[in-house]
Amino acid sequence: ETGVTQTPRHLVMGMTNKKSLKCEQHLGHNAMYWYKQSAKKPLELMFVYSLEERVENNSVPSRFSPECPNSSHLFLHLHTLQPEDSALYLCASSQLGVQEQYFGPGTRLTVT
């Protein structure tokens, strides 16, 4: 595997379900990010992990819970979501001090 991978690629869940999104980067980076992309809206940064510590939480509801067990893995735990949470969730990674971020293919989430 190379680059940034995300699983699952598609997820349909009910509002009472609990699920997790997984992201893995194979680039040796030390920062990871979760973004939300809703239809017709700019990408919204949700969380930033730098050296495995959460350094940013952009007023994200508590029904989204991130976890970064090591520098290569990032999870987004989901519970009691709302239909408006349906979106493409993108993970990215970067090396601190280097400009560009590299993105995974995203998880298309539908909440029913």
Add this chain to the structure above:
Amino acid sequence: AQKITQTQPGMFVQEKEAVTLDCTYDTSDQSYGLFWYKQPSSGEMIFLIYQGSYDEQNATEGRYSLNFQKARKSANLVISASQLGDSAMYFCAMRANTGANSKLTFGKGITLSVRP
């Protein structure tokens, strides 16, 4: 606060021709970076090109070049010799060079369709 504006409607270009995608930005930071990403229908955001605010020359990467006009706060992407595979959404983004975290602010994106 940073803001990226992409106001063009869907863009169309004939294969092999050049196309310019517009981006304007607003920031109070003195040092910042500007990026363009491509998002095909598969969903992945693909990094294309980067321009630093203190770079004197416009950035180029293969068929991509960035027309950086600092006084006008614009960072337009020029794609030369368009190919069918260039059909995608294109996002302009910026990052302030303060602190250790690479927080990107994105625009709403522009849809580019390349016609054969």
